[in-house]
Amino acid sequence: MTEKQLENKRKVKTIHTVGGIVMAILIILTICPPLVGLWDRNDIWIGFMPLSQIMIILLPLLAGIVLWIIYVLEGKYVDEDITDLQEGGE
Amino acid sequence: MIMNSSVVVPVIIIVLYFLALLYGAFFTKSAQMDDKGSIEEFAVGNRGMGWVVVMITMMGLLVTSSAMTSWFAWGVTDGLFTQYVTIYGALGFLFTFIFAKRIWIWGKHYNFLTQPDYIEKRYKSRALANVVGVAAIVIEAPWVIMEFAALGYMINAVTGLNKKVSIIIVVVVVMAYVLYSGMKSLAVTEIIQGVLVFAVFIVGVIFMVYKLFGGFAPLYENLMETAPQNLTISHNGDYPYAYWSSVIITGTLGIMGWASFFTRIYTAKSVREVKKVSWTCVILAVIVVTFPFILSLGGYNIPEALEAAVDENSFFVMARMAGSPFFVGLCAITVLAAGMSLISVVVNSHSVIISENFVKPYRKEMTSVQRVKVARYTIVIYSLVAMAIALLDLPNLYQIALFAYDCIAQVVPLIVFSIYWKKSNKYAAMAGFLGGIIVTLIGNIFGVFGWGGFTPSIFGLIVNIVLHVICGFAFKKDEGVDEMFAVLDKYEMAKK
Numbered sequence: 001m002t003e004k005q006l007e008n009k010r011k012v013k014t015i016h017t018v019g020g021i022v023m024a025i026l027i028i029l030t031i032c033p034p035l036v037g038l039w040d041r042n043d044i045w046i047g048f049m050p051l052s053q054i055m056i057i058l059l060p061l062l063a064g065i066v067l068w069i070i071y072v073l074e075g076k077y078v079d080e081d082i083t084d085l086q087e088g089g090e
Numbered sequence: 091m092i093m094n095s096s097v098v099v100p101v102i103i104i105v106l107y108f109l110a111l112l113y114g115a116f117f118t119k120s121a122q123m124d125d126k127g128s129i130e131e132f133a134v135g136n137r138g139m140g141w142v143v144v145m146i147t148m149m150g151l152l153v154t155s156s157a158m159t160s161w162f163a164w165g166v167t168d169g170l171f172t173q174y175v176t177i178y179g180a181l182g183f184l185f186t187f188i189f190a191k192r193i194w195i196w197g198k199h200y201n202f203l204t205q206p207d208y209i210e211k212r213y214k215s216r217a218l219a220n221v222v223g224v225a226a227i228v229i230e231a232p233w234v235i236m237e238f239a240a241l242g243y244m245i246n247a248v249t250g251l252n253k254k255v256s257i258i259i260v261v262v263v264v265m266a267y268v269l270y271s272g273m274k275s276l277a278v279t280e281i282i283q284g285v286l287v288f289a290v291f292i293v294g295v296i297f298m299v300y301k302l303f304g305g306f307a308p309l310y311e312n313l314m315e316t317a318p319q320n321l322t323i324s325h326n327g328d329y330p331y332a333y334w335s336s337v338i339i340t341g342t343l344g345i346m347g348w349a350s351f352f353t354r355i356y357t358a359k360s361v362r363e364v365k366k367v368s369w370t371c372v373i374l375a376v377i378v379v380t381f382p383f384i385l386s387l388g389g390y391n392i393p394e395a396l397e398a399a400v401d402e403n404s405f406f407v408m409a410r411m412a413g414s415p416f417f418v419g420l421c422a423i424t425v426l427a428a429g430m431s432l433i434s435v436v437v438n439s440h441s442v443i444i445s446e447n448f449v450k451p452y453r454k455e456m457t458s459v460q461r462v463k464v465a466r467y468t469i470v471i472y473s474l475v476a477m478a479i480a481l482l483d484l485p486n487l488y489q490i491a492l493f494a495y496d497c498i499a500q501v502v503p504l505i506v507f508s509i510y511w512k513k514s515n516k517y518a519a520m521a522g523f524l525g526g527i528i529v530t531l532i533g534n535i536f537g538v539f540g541w542g543g544f545t546p547s548i549f550g551l552i553v554n555i556v557l558h559v560i561c562g563f564a565f566k567k568d569e570g571v572d573e574m575f576a577v578l579d580k581y582e583m584a585k586k
Contacts, residue, residue, distance in 0.1 A: 023184065030177055031338050033331035033543075040331070042314065042321035048307035050314070050321045056173045057380055060180030064372035067187055071369050080191070080361035 008077040015077075019070040023063060030059045096415045100248045103419030107286075107426065108263050114282050115267035115275035123271040129461040132272035133203040133442040134356040141363040141370070143277045146284030147354050147435055148186070148371050151345055152179040153287055153378060154233075155240045155429030163399040165386030169313075169320025171329050173383050178338045179375035182345030187368035189346065190355055192509045192578060194364055197356045199577050204439070205352040206447040212508045213516040214568045216451065221520065222501060223447045225527070226349035227440050229494045231476065234436055236490075237429040238480040244429075247403055248422045254481050260430070261477040268434050268473075269466050272442075273357060276434055283427035288378060290424035294417070295381040301412040302388060309388040317390050332543030340547045343499035350439035437476075441468040493534055496547035500526035503554045507562070512575060515568045518561035526554030 001009075029035050042050040074080075115121050123131050130136055157175065165172040193208070202208050205226065210219035242257030249256075267275045303309040310321070319326040323334055345351065358364045382405075389395035389404045398407040409421040445465040450456060456464070504523050507514035532538060533546020541549075 027181065030181075031335045033335055036323065036331045036334060040323045042318050048310055050310065052170055052322050053173075053310070053384075056170065056176060056323075057376060060177055060372060060376045063180055063184055064369055064376065067184060067369040067372055071187075071365050074365075075362070080365065 012074060012077045015070055015073045019066055022066050026059055026063045026066070029055075096410070096418070097248075097250055099415035100419035100422050101251075103416070103423055104245065104249065104426065107423040108259075110282060111263065111267060111279050111430075114278040115270055118278050121271055121275040121278040123274050127462055128458040129442070129446070129465065130201070130203065130458070131274060132462045132465060133438070133446075134353060135273035135277055137198060137356060138359050139273075139277055139357045139363075140359065141366040143280055144354060144358045144363060145367045145370050145374070146280045147276070147357070147431070148183065148367055149284065149287075149374060149378065150280070150428070150431035150435055151182075151348060151351070151354075152375055153291065153428045154432050155237055155244065155425045157379070158382060158405050158425045158428065159240055159244065159402040162382060162386045162389075162405045163402040165383045166389035166395055166399045166404045168325055168328070169317065169387055169390070170323050171325055171334070172386070173380060174323075174334060174337050174341065176376055176379045176383070178341030178345070179379055180372045181338065181342040183368050183371035183375060185342065185346055186351075186355075186371070187365055189506070189509060190364040190368065191361050193352060193355050194358065194361050195578060195581055196574065197352070199581075202352070202356065203446055204443045205349045206443060208352065209504075209508070209519075210447075212568070212571070212574060213519055214570055215516040215520075218516050218520055219447060221523070222504075223349070223443050225497070225501070225523075227443065229497045230348060230350075230436055230440070232490045232494050234433050235476050235479045237433050238476055239483075241426055241429045242480065244406075244422065244425050247406055248418060253483075257477060257480050260426070261473055261480075264430055264434050264437065265469060265473045268438050268441075269469050272438050272462075272465070273353075276438060277357075279434065280431055283431045286420075286424050286427045287431070288374075290420055291378045292381055294421065294424070295385045297417075298408060298412040299385055299388065302392065302408060306384065309384070312391050313387055320387060320390055330543030333545065336543070336545040336548050339551070340496050340499040340545065343502040343551070344495045346505065347498035347501040348436075349443060350435050353435070353439040353442070437469055437472060441465045441472055444468045444472070496530050496534065496545065496550070497527055499547055500530060500550055500554055503551065503558055507558055511562065512571050513562045513567050514558065515562060515565050517565045518558045521561045522554040522558030525557045526550040529553045 029039075039055045040052045042052055044051040046054050128136075152175070161172050161175060196202065196208060196211075200207075200211055202211070204223070206219040206223035209222050210216055213219075238257055238260060241260045242253050245251055245256035245259070246253040267279055299306055299309060303312065313320055319328075323329060324331065355364055358367065385408070386404065389399070389408060392408065392411070394411070395404040395407045398404045405425075406418065406421065409418050413421075442465050445461055445468055449464050450461060500523055503526070504514070504519040507522075508519065527550065530547045530550035533549060538546070
């Protein structure tokens with residue numbers, strides 16, 4: 001493996017670590033019972049929706065956006081477009 | 091029967107939809123199999139599909155006809171809780187992003203066509219592969235039966251045609267195009283169905299919200315006045331938050347547990363395509379699933395829709411009130427499309443499992459063409475058996491299907507461990523899977539293991555994982571596992 005490949009691998013690892021932490025926070029906010037209790041409110045409204053509805057839309061949407069960012073950044077350092085794996089080797 | 095435009099127009103639209111599907115499957119170039127007609131082409135479309143097709147088949151796991159019948163009606167009566175579907179859909183596709191790379195690389199390298207193919211190779215155990223294969227078919231089949239029945243009822247509700255005749259028509263159409271060229275024809279029909287589903291679930295629903303309620307703001311404000319509990323997940327304490335967590339966890343794992351989930355990944359032409367599918371599906375899950383459920387919230391304030399929730403028919407009642415017969419017809423074919431999409435992919439996947447994992451091992455001399463033939467016979471038998479059960483008008487099928495989802499989730503720990511942990515071995519996989527299934531079955535049947543609002547399947551998952559880890563350390567790793575992991579290193583993808 002070349003020096004450049006090793007460096008790219010390190011960068012991808014960093015992207016995955018940061019992305020993983022953000023995802024973990026979003027998932028915990030979404031399914032951890034005591035935290036769900038904090039945002040499951042119909043007495044707080046943002047715009048025309050109660051907070052509970054906003055969060056049900058916002059949390060997974062944010063997860064999707066973070067995933068898209070990871071996908072784009074990953075694309076700079078790894079080549080996963082190859083359709084024939086034999087060509088992807090060292 | 092007096093035929094008026096409210097019946098004739100939807101009938102014409104449904105007939106046109108069936109004709110469009112059959113034309114797409116039989117006469118478009120991309121649906122045709124090569125002259126050789128190999129099993130790889132039939133089962134996974136030669137692993138050459140772009141992200142749009144794979145995305146639509148993936149979304150088919152989430153956007154089913156039941157979503158617009160049973161879950162929609164549930165949303166009318168109980169409000170926000172039903173939107174757990176949005177969350178588990180998004181999380182399921184998020185995990186697809188993580189696991190897809192290894193599943194796809196091994197699938198391509200070893201030419202896997204089914205989930206049991208992978209299990210057999212990874213654990214060097216045909217017995218375990220057979221257990222997982224049989225479990226997949228037994229656990230997932232109720233969904234196919236339920237969808238057949240739901241579509242039959244839907245056609246009956248919209249057109250007045252006899253329920254049983256309606257079910258038979260749906261079965262014949264699905265069987266015809268899946269039989270013709272398997273995944274190749276599915277690629278075409280999925281696009282037709284996907285475009286319809288996305289258009290009506292988003293544009294159609296927004297139209298209905300404005301027509302029936304005057305917009306989203308009045309919908310929420312009115313509901314806050316009449317049923318504020320419907321704007322919370324807990325529904326005044328009816329649903330503990332632990333239950334919310336349970337259904338999301340089992341739903342998320344359930345998406346990855348479907349045997350056809352592997353098939354969907356194998357059809358993609360590269361790892362990058364699968365990852366693109368994953369993030370687009372997370373965002374689409376939020377948009378496509380949430381819009382109809384927001385509409386369902388408003389149904390509480392429409393007496394006819396609330397009443398129709400008993401028959402799970404609220405969506406069509408609201409569609410009739412909002413639009414012309416043409417619009418009702420459009421909604422009908424959208425629900426048909428959602429159901430047929432799930433059915434066709436699952437039927438295709440199960441037929442290949444039966445052909446490859448249960449027939450081929452005993453008839454090793456079979457050529458690729460003969461294997462396709464066996465898969466086709468299987469599709470006919472499988473579809474007819476499913477149809478016969480759907481025609482029986484069985485009660486509680488919906489509950490069986492929901493319970494099946496709890497069981498599907500028990501497959502996932504062994505898949506995750508097998509992908510990332512070399513010490514995961516056949517004994518660990520078997521003990522964990524059977525332990526998890528047994529706890530889930532006992533818990534659901536006898537109403538035990540449901541402490542603190544968590545469902546029995548969560549305790550099943552805990553038992554599953556604990557047994558897997560203990561046996562992973564207690565027994566030595568399977569032969570050939572190092573070689574499989576070395577394949578991943580060989581295909582290192584860091585840019586040079």
